[in-house]
Amino acid sequence: MARFGRVVTAMVTPFHKDGSLNLDGARRLAKWLQDNGNDGLVVAGTTGESPVLTDAERLSLFEAVIGAVTIPVIAGTGTNDTAHSIHMTKEASKLGAAGILAVTPYYNRPSQAGIEAHMRAVCESTDLPVVLYDIPVRTGRKISTPLLLKLAREVKNAVAVKDAAGSPSESAVLMSQAPAGFELYSGDDNLTLPFMSIGATGVIGVATHWCAQDHQEMFDLWEKGDTAGARRVNSRLLESFAFESGDENPNPLPSKVMMNVLGLEVGEARLPMGPPPAGLEDRAKKVLENLRAARAASN
Numbered sequence: 001m002a003r004f005g006r007v008v009t010a011m012v013t014p015f016h017k018d019g020s021l022n023l024d025g026a027r028r029l030a031k032w033l034q035d036n037g038n039d040g041l042v043v044a045g046t047t048g049e050s051p052v053l054t055d056a057e058r059l060s061l062f063e064a065v066i067g068a069v070t071i072p073v074i075a076g077t078g079t080n081d082t083a084h085s086i087h088m089t090k091e092a093s094k095l096g097a098a099g100i101l102a103v104t105p106y107y108n109r110p111s112q113a114g115i116e117a118h119m120r121a122v123c124e125s126t127d128l129p130v131v132l133y134d135i136p137v138r139t140g141r142k143i144s145t146p147l148l149l150k151l152a153r154e155v156k157n158a159v160a161v162k163d164a165a166g167s168p169s170e171s172a173v174l175m176s177q178a179p180a181g182f183e184l185y186s187g188d189d190n191l192t193l194p195f196m197s198i199g200a201t202g203v204i205g206v207a208t209h210w211c212a213q214d215h216q217e218m219f220d221l222w223e224k225g226d227t228a229g230a231r232r233v234n235s236r237l238l239e240s241f242a243f244e245s246g247d248e249n250p251n252p253l254p255s256k257v258m259m260n261v262l263g264l265e266v267g268e269a270r271l272p273m274g275p276p277p278a279g280l281e282d283r284a285k286k287v288l289e290n291l292r293a294a295r296a297a298s299n
Helices: 023-035 055-068 082-093 112-124 145-154 168-177 189-196 208-223 227-243 253-261 280-298
Strands: 007-010 040-043 073-076 099-103 130-134 158-163 183-186 202-205
Touching: 007 208, 023 040, 023 055, 040 055, 055 073, 055 082, 073 082, 082 099, 082 112, 099 112, 112 130, 112 145, 130 145, 145 158, 145 168, 158 168, 168 183, 168 189, 183 189, 189 202, 189 208, 189 227, 202 208, 208 227, 208 253, 208 280, 227 280, 253 280
Parallel strands: 007 040, 007 202, 040 073, 073 099, 099 130, 130 158, 158 183, 183 202
Antiparallel strands: none
């Protein structure tokens, strides 16, 4: 079993109707995700709306979820301010997190040297394993493959990358040269199957909110050498992948709607993400209906 498991969900953050943090909802959601196929959780990542959470909210969210489940909880402590990221990492480390998710500094667009110094500083501030989060579409900077390799080789607790850079060919170069034990997690749900072919450990997913068990099935089939079976499961999930984000309904709006449809009551996203567009709830119900039908047809 991988360090944090194969199927890890980047959990949405539940809010009350007035927009305040819903810690009881977070505990309930975390337990439900654990019971429905997830090996681990990421809290306060991109999908968890980390930019609109106060420090106090983030820390209380870490504490609540860590206390609610027995699976590993990875704390999203990264910001575009190194000192702030170090502070949050130190605080999360005291709360019993299993690991840290450290995103590339966003908006200020540092050089590779700046990214390196930032990541080293975050890693040095904790004894916990750190997952480097490479998502250039949101941060404006990619962590270069040479830098990822350097960090993997030289920083003992830089143990994995959440790869949302969208380039399996470049990721293949990384995995062909990475030291033993360095893990790659797919950060794009629709690339999880391609990433398996280059040695990915697992997925830190979004659609895994409602189809973690399907992902487990896909991993099982792949590891047994049944690539055709894995492709069939992936085909079953394509509608979920298309649903989870889009220009008119960016992540995490669809996942929050889906969880509400499933009765988990996570509320809406805070501004600037805003309320979900009209019709998204009906689409969520259709995605679930089709997924359940596809599951039944495969049995």
